[in-house]
Amino acid sequence: MTLPYNFSPGPAMLPPEVLDQVRADLPEWHWHGVGQGASVMEVSHRGKAFEALIGEAEQDLRDLLSIPANYRVIFMQGGAWGQFAAVPMNLLRAGETADYLVSGGWSKSAVGEASKFGAVNVLASSENDGYTRVPARNEWKSTWTENGAAAPVQPGVQSPSYIYACSNETVYGNEIHSLPRNLPAPLVIDASSHFLSRPMDVSACGLIYAGAQKNIGPAGVTIIIVRDDLLDRAPKNIPSVFHYKHMADNRSLFNTPPVFAIYVTALTLKWIKAQGGLAAMERRAIARSSMLYDALDASRLFKAPVAKADRSRMNVVFDSGDADIDAAFVKFCDERGLKSLKGHRVRGGMRASLYNAMPVAGVEALVAAVREFEALRA
Ligand SMILES: Cc1ncc(COP(=O)(O)O)c(C=O)c1O
The missing domain is CATH 3.40.640.10 (Type I PLP-dependent aspartate aminotransferase-like (Major domain))
Known part of the structure; x- marks a missing residue:
């Protein structure tokens, strides 16, 4: 799996193997x-x-x-x-x-x-x-x-x-x-x-x-x-x-x-x-979300506002507190192939949806973007 990575909240990314099967079945199931x-x-x-x-x-x-x-x-x-x-x-x-x-x-x-x-x-x-x-x-x-x-x-x-x-x-x-x-x-x-x-x-x-x-x-x-x-x-x-x-x-x-x-x-x-059932899905969800929350907790620019005990492994919400900076970050990510990170219209900020089909590499790319963007603004 390579770029772009799709962080859409839903409809959201599906596993590439599933899409390959759908493609193969399209002319004749x-x-x-x-x-x-x-x-x-x-x-x-x-x-x-x-x-x-x-x-x-x-x-x-x-x-x-x-x-x-x-x-x-x-x-x-x-x-x-x-x-x-x-x-x-x-x-x-x-x-x-x-x-x-x-x-x-x-x-x-x-x-x-x-x-x-x-x-x-x-x-x-x-x-x-x-x-x-x-x-x-x-x-x-x-x-x-x-x-x-x-x-x-x-x-x-x-x-x-x-x-x-x-x-x-x-x-x-x-x-x-x-x-x-x-x-x-x-x-x-x-x-x-x-x-x-x-x-x-x-x-x-x-x-x-x-x-x-x-x-x-x-x-x-x-x-x-x-x-x-x-x-x-x-x-x-x-x-x-x-x-x-x-x-x-x-x-x-x-x-x-x-x-x-x-x-x-x-x-x-x-x-x-x-893939190993729900135990495997859970292990991956924990790995993906903790990688991103750790990066946000270490960030001087961005904050993840949800109480630690209640943080979602699927939808990671974060912002800088400044709508212009948030918009610039969404654009910065989009240009790097990290798609659909804009938060919901009623919430603003950013939201990275990390569903089952999201590979760890997608989160690594997002964490790298957080650090790079922050360094550029320092
Ligand atoms: C938790 C939850 N409940 C309900 C809904 C509404 O779903 P739908 O638009 O399919 O009716 C959504 C949509 O995103 C959702 O995330």
Whole structure:
């Protein structure tokens, strides 16, 4: 892998081996060596080959995450924004609250969508700190008594239907490194921007979802992993394409699925397995991110503002405190083949997204650019 390096937050870089396979399959898709007479975009999703592909993708995902048998896997459309609505539509029961931890713009947006469907309780928010940290458990304004497992709800207070958190806030660059436990309701996790970058204890969650376009594939498919006892909660009057039980019972083939996105995702899952699985992805993620954070912590010009314990391994946010210097650095990097480092428009500064496909050499090149730029301005 050589320059340019793509630090885009998503859609983001895919492994070159996956892109090579896609290129080879484009004129005619070969499924386990058998030509299908057309590209994957041109064959029926109800054909044997595509049904086998989606089944294998699910099995590879189950193997990678050690998903327990009582969890279902669903491939949906509508992106993570679709899930901001689908989660409360399916899981928020009348007379209960949905309790949200707000650690960045995505969890805040999820609160906004959930509020359209029922009562939302914000457990805690780090907005006043510019989302430079994940709120600690002792800051939660819980509707239940925090004294251990399944603590009773206080008299007269609504109990939560579920407890929601975003485990990696892509824009502000914070990550929940250890999922909360001993909760009185199922934990729902938006894992979009660090999904499959590390092992994850699925059994600690009632539901996990992730849009594919950061670590595992192109935009267009969202993966949902849901504990089967939660499937019966949904009222009948919600749209079929967002009804978890309906979609799961139809093996994600109720209507035409995003075939190309699922196909590329299936290839990426095989790539992750071949690389050594999630333990290997995690080792690489730690190596890449610590190299960059170390360089930023040693820098006199740039700062990484997120609290050390909450720093994201996937999205490294930093700035100089001066918008002109930041813009000059983004341009300096761009001219050296280090692409898409501009921070999100609401955050400013820089953001280096270091997903699974980013080679260590890309981070070494970025660290060299940080040092060179700083030396030029000294
Ligand atoms: C953590 C997280 N959640 C939700 C979203 C929204 O995803 P989408 O635009 O696919 O709906 C994003 C997008 O970047 C994200 O990073």
